[in-house]
Amino acid sequence: MKQWSKVQVVGVLIALFAGAGCDGQEVNSGSSNGGGGGTSTTSSGGTGGTGGGTDTGGTQVGLADVLLSYGGSSVTVDVATLDTQMYKGAAVVPLTAVWAAGKLHDDTTTLQFDFEGDDGFHPSNKANCAAYITDAELPKGYILPDTRTLVWDDTLGLPGCYSVKAVAKIIGLDKK
């Protein structure tokens, strides 16, 4: 059997350790935003990026329709048809654009807003999120068109209960 010198063995070990260096890591982020170095923006695990399909353990991801309501009127808006802008690397639709698309009540300065998820959740039901979103805050809110998840600008400092997943309804309310 061939005898290996210390130098040969050390050289082989160093080569084994050094040869498998990794430039980055594949991250399929399951979201519309980027996922880090070497990432792709497709979701996996059986979830749909846009359109139909259900994920395996999270929020129901359905169509991109959101119901807007004000007073006794309501209208459905397909947020996927609206122009997007980038926020934190994700394509989002400004909530002001969603509301404007409904043409229910153009003057948002007289309004405040509540939201309802597919499961009936309202942030206003929670003590931390009891206050409705104001007209001043609305321009800093966005919706992800593929999941209908609400996203808020960091500068608002809103707690997580305002980040409603699978928004089904945006409700405009007259200010008191």
Added chain:
Amino acid sequence: MRSRPFVAAGLPAGLARGLAKGLAGGLAALLGSAAARADEPVPTTPLEVSVKGTRRPDAGTVLATVPAERIERLGTTSVATTLERMPSITSGGGMRGERILNLRGFDQRQIAVFVDGVPVYVPYDGQLDLDKVPVDMVARVAVVKGAASLLYGPNGLGGAIHIVTRAPAEGLSLRTFTEASPLSAARSSMTASGRAGPVGALVHASFEGVRFVPMSESFAPAPNEDGGRRDNSDRLAGNLTGKVLWDVDERHRIALAASHFEGRFGVPPAVHDFTVRDWRWTDWYSSSLGLSHTFQSPALQTEEVVYVAKLGNTLDAYDDGRYATQLKPKAFHSIYDEGAAGGFVRTTATLPVGAERTFVLRTWTGAKHDMHAGQADRDADTVRASTNLLTTAAQGELDVVPGWLLGSAGLELDGELPDAPSSGLAPRPALGWGPMGSVTFTPAQAWTITAGVASRTRFPTLRERFSTVFGTRDPNPLLRPERAVNLSLDVVFKPSRSLRVAAGLFDSELTDLITSVFVAPGVDQMQNAARARYLGAEAEIGWTFAPWLDVLAGWMILHARGGDALAQPLAYRPEHKGLVLATVTPLAGLSLTGVMRYVGRQEFQNPDTGQWGHLGGFPMFDARLAYAFSPALRAWVRVTNLADADVEPRYSFPEAGRQVFVGIGSSTGS
């Protein structure tokens, strides 16, 4: 057992022995390691105890031990990072800045963690961030998995982690350790110990300061992190530990130990998440005090321990990354105040059966009281909760055919008596029982085959029962224990002192798992509503190839599934985990150690959208070059993440980039 001359300064010998025996009924120790004689093997887990000089069979992959010597070669600085260098354990960062472990699929709440025999966890959460526990004082860490044994107290659904700290050595000794990464981090510790006759003492102090953690150069700027220095990654911590032991005579030892750990820690934000958490642990502390007595004779060993512990922390959420104001709705000031008190008695009795056989009976009986007082914010009500755990277990071992077939069987009974809260529904007492059995077959001197089965339970944590999560969760005081049946089959081949090969299969089926269940819009509740199965294999090889080359390698394959049909993936359970540790000693005193970890592909759920995604596998490389100038003085250079890889073991929480540390250490005395 070696005879030991008795010396008790100032006390007549008979009086001293009488005092010791009087204390035997009620004393307890915080330190299992202090109870060990410095010149005898230290019993840490039931599987490691030697009985009547007969070497216990090698348990295979179900028991893994990391001694201090290997910890030094690994160069790790916390218990969590040390354990991650094992094939069956994974971890990663999270939104609270903690490194919570996962053992063969079981999360850390389902693993019992002990320091010198005393259970260690934050009572409310059911787990303790072991990345905050420094490794300087650790003599060894033992990991007991699944079906291995049940003699370590309650709540070890998937196993147990035993951390054994250093004991006073013979004579006087002083150990120092100082290490720094230029401009970013520094650590230092000192351990002084000594023994004079029957009395020994040890004092340990350590300090850690981290200004920042560097990110990989490959990291691409993300929404919440632009790279370079990881935001909010600073740490400042210190530890002070003292131990005193007294060998009353050759059979009795009394030990007292106290420890205090305190620190403040930044919580690096998730790099991708839309919701940014600007959090800091403004205060984090853990204090403990314990008393023990041990008795050793050829046929009977006993250990009695009583302890008290106090833990607390303050978690502050700030308005933004300046960490200066708390005016916005997302800000809060949360305070935990926790306490625990308890004790246990452990016995090992060796009984001859006939001329050649030996029956060993081991028992463990203990009780624990956990309490929690927490305030979610400055004006919030204080939530108080407490519970009591009682456990008794017995395990018998018989060498059915001496030297060839060893059988073991046992039973553990657990009871929980939760205290009624100040308001709301009172939780019900719960019982759990866990039978265990194993058979070890030694067909030849070099071969050992062990098959085992054990049923375990885990009682709900106080958080799982009572937390309301800022009004988004309904409490559920009526939660029942989780249950698991763990099966294992291990084969060990050890043809020589320099080579050990072990391979094992494991299958754990979990029922009544506590999980979040939707109960009303925006409201969930923790319920016993889930199932899981962790099926896998693990292999390890330890080979001293030559006096100058030592290799340790291991690999785990894990198939983790949940859901009613056990068909759904589970988050953060990598399909593969591997480790290679190689040390080359080309010259006397000079050693080069390389460590490669591989974490395989794993699933995760995006916290913003709820969608599932996956994280690809990745290797990580560390290296350490050390030189011992003399037996008393050594120096080293170590590099972590040698390839400066940009990886995320947890989605949105990247690992540190390449770091270089330079260190020097000394050991004087014995």
